[in-house]
Amino acid sequence: MSTFAAHIDAAARASLADELALSPKPGLVTPDSRGSHDDMDHRHFAASISALAGYFGDCARLGTAGAGFEALRARGIEAEAAMLAATGGINTHRGAIFTLGLLAAAAGAQTRGNRPLAVDRLGELIAREWSTAILAASRSAPPSNGARVRAALGLPGAREHAAGGLPLLFDTALPALRHARAALGDTPAASLHALMSTVAVLPDTTLAHRGGRAGLARARLAANRFLNDGSVFAPLWRERLAEIGADFVSHRLSPGGSADLLAAAMMLLRLEGLGVRPAQRTEALAS
Numbered sequence: 001m002s003t004f005a006a007h008i009d010a011a012a013r014a015s016l017a018d019e020l021a022l023s024p025k026p027g028l029v030t031p032d033s034r035g036s037h038d039d040m041d042h043r044h045f046a047a048s049i050s051a052l053a054g055y056f057g058d059c060a061r062l063g064t065a066g067a068g069f070e071a072l073r074a075r076g077i078e079a080e081a082a083m084l085a086a087t088g089g090i091n092t093h094r095g096a097i098f099t100l101g102l103l104a105a106a107a108g109a110q111t112r113g114n115r116p117l118a119v120d121r122l123g124e125l126i127a128r129e130w131s132t133a134i135l136a137a138s139r140s141a142p143p144s145n146g147a148r149v150r151a152a153l154g155l156p157g158a159r160e161h162a163a164g165g166l167p168l169l170f171d172t173a174l175p176a177l178r179h180a181r182a183a184l185g186d187t188p189a190a191s192l193h194a195l196m197s198t199v200a201v202l203p204d205t206t207l208a209h210r211g212g213r214a215g216l217a218r219a220r221l222a223a224n225r226f227l228n229d230g231s232v233f234a235p236l237w238r239e240r241l242a243e244i245g246a247d248f249v250s251h252r253l254s255p256g257g258s259a260d261l262l263a264a265a266m267m268l269l270r271l272e273g274l275g276v277r278p279a280q281r282t283e284a285l286a287s
């Protein structure tokens with residue numbers, strides 16, 4: 001794999017590992033909790049991250065080669081199969097395979113011709129290049145929890161979010177992570193601020209599938225209260241997060257879409273921090 005694609009691959013998988021390691025995450029799987037999930041724990045997630053080795057790099061290369069969404073989708077479906085084989089059939093990373101895969105492909109497309117990477121502009125590139133095909137693929141896709149929730153409640157899901165250029169990644173999760181890291185450094189608290197900022201606003205089909213419209217509203221209210229009470233910048237934030245977690249577990253709520261967007265924001269800041277340079281693109285194009 002070229003240096004450029006290898007950087008993208010490593011950044012995506014390291015970000016998924018960092019999201020997994022983060023604790024306490026209300027309703028989500030952590031190294032010491034299954035959250036609201038009775039069919040999976042951190043070992044399923046770790047196995048899935050290993051099985052995804054190479055996938056995000058392939059997405060970057062496909063982006064560089066000017067691939068259409070159908071080619072990306074085919075590679076994504078292959079990655080989903082590798083995930084399911086590694087986890088014994090459990091969905092740990094379907095949303096992340098989709099969203100982080102698109103970001104990897106967009107990074108490849110953006111830096112074609114040795115242009116520098118501008119992470120803040122990847123969302124508009126996704127919308128410009130692939131939105132029509134993303135929405136068209138949704139009409140022929142097999143049934144899913146997200147599709148059922150969209151049909152029942154009229155909520156947009158991962159596809160609609162991507163087709164619109166991932167606005168809640170670029171306008172909420174990423175700025176929240178930047179803001180909290182500026183104050184607290186690259187700490188778990190900073191990441192948890194970004195997570196809760198996202199839970200407060202995302203129409204998350206994982207939450208809605210598990211708790212309906214009321215469950216989604218409950219999760220958003222809890223996150224908004226947490227933020228209004230000072231988020232991770234106030235004393236006793238860990239205890240307050242643990243209380244929210246207990247409430248989410250008792251209602252089977254899991255903000256899986258927000259976890260994916262946190263991992264995506266971490267990936268973007270990793271790429272920005274690495275300063276993936278056009279010089280590395282020369283090597284990528286030569287391979």
Ligand SMILES: CC(C)(COP(=O)(O)OP(=O)(O)OC[C@H]1O[C@@H](n2cnc3c(N)ncnc32)[C@H](O)[C@@H]1O)[C@@H](O)C(=O)NCCC(=O)NCCS
Pocket residue numbers: 059072073074075076077080094095096097098099101102105141144145146147156157158159161202203204205206256257258260
């Ligand atoms: C598009 C996908 C994610 C299907 O989504 P669908 O909405 O039908 O629901 P499903 O319940 O299977 O999974 C959705 C997952 O996305 C995440 N999510 C939920 N809500 C949101 C949201 N508003 N925004 C972003 N992510 C979200 C959650 O993790 C959730 O579990 C995916 O299964 C798919 O089509 N895969 C094919 C592979 C593919 O297209 N790959 C592209 C490679 S670049």
Ligand SMILES: Nc1ncnc2c1ncn2[C@@H]1O[C@H](COP(=O)(O)OP(=O)(O)OP(=O)(O)O)[C@@H](O)[C@H]1O
Pocket residue numbers: 019020027028029030035037039090091092093094095096145206209210254255256257259260
């Ligand atoms: N740390 C995490 N813990 C739990 N879910 C996460 C985490 N990180 C991301 N997610 C996302 O949450 C989703 C898993 O949700 P869920 O268990 O409801 O999936 P499902 O198999 O589609 O539904 P169900 O098991 O309820 O039938 C995955 O798509 C994954 O991307």
